[in-house]
Amino acid sequence: MISTLANYLGYEFVQNALIAGTLSAILGAIVGYFVIIRNSGFAAHALAHIGFAGAAGAALVGLSPLAGMLILTAGSGVLMGQAGDKVNRSDMAIGMVLSMALGLGTLFLKLYSGYAGQAKSILFGEIFGVSSGQIVMMAGLSVVSLGGLAIFSRRLLFASIQPRLAEARGISLSEMSTGFMLVLAISVTLASQIVGILLVFTLVIAPAGIAVRLFRTFWKGIGASVGLGVIVVWIGILLDCVTGYPATFWITALFFVIYILAEGWCRFVMRQGHS
Amino acid sequence: MTPALQISDLSVSLGGNAILSRINAEIGAGEFIGIFGPNGAGKTTLVRCIIGTLAPSRGSIQVLGLPPRQAARQIGYMPQGHGGFDITALSARALVEAACDGDAWGVPWTSKAARQEVDRVLEVTEAARYAHRPFSVLSGGERQRVMLAQALLGSPRILVLDEPLASLDPKNQGLLIECVARVQTSTPTTVLFVAHDMNPLMNVMDRVMYLAGGGAALGKLDEVITSECLTKLYGADIEVVRTQNRVFVVSAEGGVTESECAHHDHD
Numbered sequence: 001m002i003s004t005l006a007n008y009l010g011y012e013f014v015q016n017a018l019i020a021g022t023l024s025a026i027l028g029a030i031v032g033y034f035v036i037i038r039n040s041g042f043a044a045h046a047l048a049h050i051g052f053a054g055a056a057g058a059a060l061v062g063l064s065p066l067a068g069m070l071i072l073t074a075g076s077g078v079l080m081g082q083a084g085d086k087v088n089r090s091d092m093a094i095g096m097v098l099s100m101a102l103g104l105g106t107l108f109l110k111l112y113s114g115y116a117g118q119a120k121s122i123l124f125g126e127i128f129g130v131s132s133g134q135i136v137m138m139a140g141l142s143v144v145s146l147g148g149l150a151i152f153s154r155r156l157l158f159a160s161i162q163p164r165l166a167e168a169r170g171i172s173l174s175e176m177s178t179g180f181m182l183v184l185a186i187s188v189t190l191a192s193q194i195v196g197i198l199l200v201f202t203l204v205i206a207p208a209g210i211a212v213r214l215f216r217t218f219w220k221g222i223g224a225s226v227g228l229g230v231i232v233v234w235i236g237i238l239l240d241c242v243t244g245y246p247a248t249f250w251i252t253a254l255f256f257v258i259y260i261l262a263e264g265w266c267r268f269v270m271r272q273g274h275s
Numbered sequence: 276m277t278p279a280l281q282i283s284d285l286s287v288s289l290g291g292n293a294i295l296s297r298i299n300a301e302i303g304a305g306e307f308i309g310i311f312g313p314n315g316a317g318k319t320t321l322v323r324c325i326i327g328t329l330a331p332s333r334g335s336i337q338v339l340g341l342p343p344r345q346a347a348r349q350i351g352y353m354p355q356g357h358g359g360f361d362i363t364a365l366s367a368r369a370l371v372e373a374a375c376d377g378d379a380w381g382v383p384w385t386s387k388a389a390r391q392e393v394d395r396v397l398e399v400t401e402a403a404r405y406a407h408r409p410f411s412v413l414s415g416g417e418r419q420r421v422m423l424a425q426a427l428l429g430s431p432r433i434l435v436l437d438e439p440l441a442s443l444d445p446k447n448q449g450l451l452i453e454c455v456a457r458v459q460t461s462t463p464t465t466v467l468f469v470a471h472d473m474n475p476l477m478n479v480m481d482r483v484m485y486l487a488g489g490g491a492a493l494g495k496l497d498e499v500i501t502s503e504c505l506t507k508l509y510g511a512d513i514e515v516v517r518t519q520n521r522v523f524v525v526s527a528e529g530g531v532t533e534s535e536c537a538h539h540d541h542d
Contacts, residue, residue: 169377
């Protein structure tokens with residue numbers, strides 16, 4: 001088995017999958033931490049689906065799916081951020097936009113015949129189909145979004161956990177929201193290249209969600225989230241090579257098992273009395 | 276000497292409803308002011324004007340001689356309620372650290388100086404003992420002392436506390452008030468303390484501000500909390516009942532508490 005693995009690691013498509021997986025895991029884990037503490041998981045989910053319309057529509061106008069997705073998610077992210085906190089956390093408003101986007105995506109697919117195969121890869125991801133060119137683009141986007149986040153992450157953290165205090169200190173909540181939604185749009189787009197739109201949640205929510213449950217400080221939480229995300233993505237990709245079952249399945253399954261264990265641990269600690 | 280708070284002819288309307296109309300008040304440095312009034316009288320609206328997150332429709336507010344926005348760093352604010360941490364294991368200390376220089380740019384590193392400041396405020400409110408525990412598992416009283424610690428970051432000259440006693444038992448109310456009074460006397464701090472019941476604050480307040488019917492009355496407890504003064508403010512018959520150093524505001528129709536009075540008002 002070890003030699004089979006070593007054999008697979010020699011292939012370029014496996015190496016590319018690992019690099020792309022690592023990039024989106026890191027970005028998803030860090031951005032996801034803020035998604036969790038801001039309680040905006042549904043917005044993240046909706047952004048990914050809006051991306052579906054973008055990816056499907058891109059083919060119609062001759063753009064790459066990645067570009068189409070990026071344009072539409074970034075645009076909607078900014079709009080959602082501008083609309084303010086209330087809309088951001090309104091299941092109703094997000095649900096309406098989400099279904100409209102999926103409807104548009106369906107229309108675009110119909111208009112562009114012969115697209116069914118690509119639709120499947122947009123929805124479920126094609127981890128072994130990442131080209132070197134795409135990796136360069138992904139790396140660039142990761143650097144841009146993490147760099148942007150680094151500039152305002154302190155304010156964002158404060159505004160996320162204590163919005164009213166932050167407002168009193170002169171921080172504009174809608175500016176924070178807009179900036180964050182833009183970063184989120186980029187990371188959702190990247191993550192969907194690996195695990196597909198339907199499973200973006202896996203990379204953006206799972207590692208951060210588990211880390212937030214277990215770690216008491218910001219930096220430990222971020223570190224654990226990144227570590228967990230990267231390790232699980234690597235194991236998932238390698239298991240795909242060995243077993244032939246899709247990496248997406250392995251990644252989601254691993255996260256689910258870890259999540260159950262973490263929940264159990266939290267409850268156990270609670271019962272012991274907290275120290 | 277510049278007053279801590281100067282409110283001149285302040286009116287606020289929200290969504291077409293006049294909440295506060297033509298309020299005047301001057302509060303001196305170092306005073307402990309209790310702010311009371313029925314639900315919907317505009318206590319939180321007034322607080323939002325003082326901390327600068329709501330612009331008055333008319334008139335002005337000056338904090339330490341400055342517009343509220345410019346005085347933001349001199350104001351320690353404790354908002355009403357605090358939820359949404361149930362799923363996180365973030366410690367109480369991590370919350371306070373995030374608020375320390377939370378308006379700076381860059382990544383949320385906590386410098387050594389900031390850590391010491393966080394230690395200091397947690398000591399003051401006697402929250403250091405449990406600050407390493409997740410905020411979500413703390414009791415109501417413990418949470419409020421963490422939030423108070425947060426308001427004390429940077430030693431502000433004015434403390435604005437919006438209903439910090441809500442849903443605390445008498446023992447924890449007492450502990451919190453003791454903390455605030457200690458801060459107020461040890462460092463000259465002006466305290467604006469919004470509460471529903473004035474009785475727990477009897478021994479620490481210098482003056483009271485009572486909001487009702489869009490107006491405000493400011494003065495010594497004995498001057499403001501009287502049947503005449505409150506009847507004028509409410510525009511309805513109000514009776515103030517005193518028993519053994521405790522005060523109750525009831526409507527003259529009998530047996531009705533102050534919040535129910537307000538309800539009558541809106542009908």
